[in-house]
Amino acid sequence: MLLFGRWSTNGISVEDPGLVKYINLTPVVVPRSYGRKSGDFRKNEMNIVERFMNKLQVTGHTGKRHKLTSGRFTGNYQTIMRETERAFEIIEEKTKKNPVQILVKAIENSALYEEIAAYQLGGIIARKAVITSPQRRVDLALRLITQGIYRSAFQNKKSLGHVIADELLAIANNDPKTLPIRERNRTEKEAEGAR
Numbered sequence: 001m002l003l004f005g006r007w008s009t010n011g012i013s014v015e016d017p018g019l020v021k022y023i024n025l026t027p028v029v030v031p032r033s034y035g036r037k038s039g040d041f042r043k044n045e046m047n048i049v050e051r052f053m054n055k056l057q058v059t060g061h062t063g064k065r066h067k068l069t070s071g072r073f074t075g076n077y078q079t080i081m082r083e084t085e086r087a088f089e090i091i092e093e094k095t096k097k098n099p100v101q102i103l104v105k106a107i108e109n110s111a112l113y114e115e116i117a118a119y120q121l122g123g124i125i126a127r128k129a130v131i132t133s134p135q136r137r138v139d140l141a142l143r144l145i146t147q148g149i150y151r152s153a154f155q156n157k158k159s160l161g162h163v164i165a166d167e168l169l170a171i172a173n174n175d176p177k178t179l180p181i182r183e184r185n186r187t188e189k190e191a192e193g194a195r
Helices: 048-057 077-095 099-110 134-153 160-172 179-193
Strands: 114-121 124-131
Touching (some): 048 099, 048 134, 077 099, 077 160, 099 134, 099 160, 099 179, 124 179, 134 179
Antiparallel strands (some): 114 124
16 A cells, blocks of 8 residues: 555654654555544554644644644645645655655654653752653654744745645754754753753
8 A cells, every 4th residue: 555645654664763663654545544543542553644644733832922823723634635745745856765754754853852840849840851752752743843834834935735845854854943853952952951
């Protein structure tokens, strides 16, 4: 079976050993399960492209001032699917590689290893570095990638497919200007200081 009838997921490898069980590359033609695999831990059974497209529908808030990510999502899955397929075509034209491999590489590059946990110690709030679980690493990576895509697409003349392709290629190449790589570096530096 080929994704969108064009791309195979058989030869794709996940280089990060911690994420192998959490990035599902089972072959599907149309990445749509209609919610049959929803839930906390059943999302690992869902194809990673479908999880990425679901996250593109609702990217989540980027903090208290969430002007860019609130009130503008209509949940039109067909549009997201068409734009993702177009982005994969653009990636294939530019790199001559499998675009699913580029998506997996982008997730690996933006998945952070450590983050900060705050707890109360007497009258003060102490911060401590904690290791991030693999499930949370994938979830945060997908959220940061989609938030970066929507920040780039906001008031941009390019189509969403072009913006998705450009962002995925930049993240896969570890470009420090992209939102996920910048956030991962900032969070890991904070965690290093809180050790």
